[in-house]
Every structure is written in C-alpha cells, then in structure tokens.
Amino acid sequence: MRSIDIHAHLTPQCFWRSTENGGDWHGLTREQNARGHELAVIAGARSALPPRARYTPEQRLADMDSLGVDIHVLSPYSGFYNYHLDTAIAVATSQDSNNEIYDMIQSWPERFAGLATLPMQDVKAAVAELERVMVQLGFKGAMIDDKINGVTPDAPEFLPFWKAAEQMGAMILFHQGGNTVVNSRIKRYHLPNSVGNLADRAITFATLVMGGVMDACPDLRICLSHGGGYTCQGIGRMERTWHNRPATRGQSTQPPSQYLRRFYYDCIVYTESALRYLIDTVGIDRVVFGTDWPYDMEFDWPVSWILGLDSLTQDEKEAILWKNLERLLGL
Ligand SMILES: [Zn+2]
Secondary structure (H helix, E strand, C coil): CCCEEEEEEECCHHHHHHCHHHCCECCEEEEECCCCCEEEEECCEEEEECHHHHCCHHHHHHHHHHHCCCEEEEEECHHHCCCCCCHHHHHHHHHHHHHHHHHHHHHCCCCEEEEECCCCCCHHHHHHHHHHHHHHCCCCEEEECCCECCECCCCHHHHHHHHHHHHHCCEEEECCCCCCCCCCCCCHHHHHHHCHHHHHHHHHHHHHHHCCHHHHCCCCEEEECHHHCCHHHHHHHHHHHHHHCHHHCCCCCCCHHHHHHHEEEECCCCCHHHHHHHHHHHCHHHEECCCCECCCCCCCCHHHHHHCCCCCCHHHHHHHHHHHHHHHHCC
C-alpha cells in the first residue's frame, strides 16, 4: 500500500558541509558533546541532532524503503526556524534549505515533495519566500512555529501572510520550535516537549479560530502536527467558554467545534484509542500520515502500526496512509 508522510524533517546537507572543520552556515556552527553527539549551535544555544539527521538523500531513501514509506513531504528541521535572528540570516538559511529540498524533488520526483521554512519575523520576506517556493519551485506549502518570537499567529501583522497562503493554496504545517509554553514553568522530565508541544498546538487552533483568521481566510489550509495536540481533548471546554462568556469569542463567528473540520491533523498520537478519538472527532478525511522522521519521537514502524490497528477499517487506513494527502497535495 502507498504511504505519504507529511511530517518528515530535513537537516540540510549545506549545513553539514558548511560547518565541517569549524566552519559556519550563515553564522550557525556545529560541535560535538562529550558523548560524540552532534549539536547545532545557533546564537549560543545548542540543540542535539540525531544520527539520521545527517543522512544523505540516498541513505534517507533506503530508510524510507525499510519503513515502507513511499513519499516524504520534506519539511526543514525546526531548530532552523531562526525567527530570533536577523531577517537577512533567516532569509539566507530558509533559501538554502528550501533550495536543497527543491533539488531533492528534482532528483526523485516520485519520492519527495516540499514544505518550506520561511523568515516569519518579517511578514513581507516570508510572503516573498512562500511565493518563490510555491510558484517557482512547486512546493506544497510551508512549516511554521506556533509562535513567532512569542507572538501567536492571530496577531494582526500576520493577516497578510494568511491571505497570501490562502491565495497560493499552500498547506501550512504547524510544528513547535525551541521553547514551548511549558518551558517557563518546568524544564524537567522533558515536559516542554512531551506536554508543551501538545499545549502549543491547542493554543494555535484557538488563536486562529478566536482571532478570526479562519473566518477571514475561508480557504486557508492548516495542518496541526502531533494530532493537533490537545485540541480535540480540549474542545469541549473551549466550546463552553465560547457559549458562557461571549466577551471571549474574539472574532470567531461560530463555536470552536465548528472549526475542527477546517484543519488537518497528522496521526502522531501514539495510541490507538487517541487516533480513533481523533478520527471520530474531526472526520477521517482530515487525518493524514506523519512520522516525525528522524527524531526519537518518531514511530518505530509507522506504516505497520497503522495497518495493524483493529479499530480502523481498511478504508480508514488507506485514507490516512495516502489517499488524503494524495488528494490534498496532488501527489
Ligand atoms: Zn517533528
């Protein structure tokens, strides 16, 4: 059976090449820790890169073959959003990264498609790069963080970006980068990742809805990674707030539950009951296949996991594994 993965990251070879022997990639550098693990160093902050982040396209394809994954809709490594750096640096790293994805698509058009990274700290520059990748490079959309230097996506300055993304038919994949909302409370137990990612995604859903973005852009296509985080589990409380406290409705014209089917959600929820609940809440046509390659939170055998789930019909498995993304992205 076909499978199309919308959540598969690329740490570009141009980063690895440029940072060889102490060099830098637009100011980003690389070092090894005491255990020999590779670390990206960005403005003094260090983030660990897993071994497969260094894979060449050929090694990636071999790994995809072993996993039974046909297509990676490539998105950049979220550590390279670079929203906190000078716009010129973010433009340069975005273009390098996006150009490398384009080269991979050109070389293996049956195996790769592309989501860009964008210099979101400058809306005009972000729109320009989105237009370049969509019009000139044939990308399917872009991946962006839940917040841009602490600002949520409902901020008025981003509306031109949402309008542009809608007009271009871009799929926008929301994916955390750097700190999550949990970091200021607790950094222990890996909670900024295991809980923070999911909280961030629910905040993104709520702000896009209550901030009026989904009403202002009726054709905007948004995919919430990690199953939308706590969106579906929290929708009842958001709904009650909307009804009981009308002053908190913001720009939204309908209760939050009415917007659930305006979004897409990847299947990275780890348990069968959570996936079943996601499907039953948002509809099978809204759930797409994702793996989080090549990070430690990736499913071990993602295609096998879906195929082995007793509570999903064969039609549902095919919809998630490939039919939905084939239709949505024209693959
Ligand atoms: Zn990811």
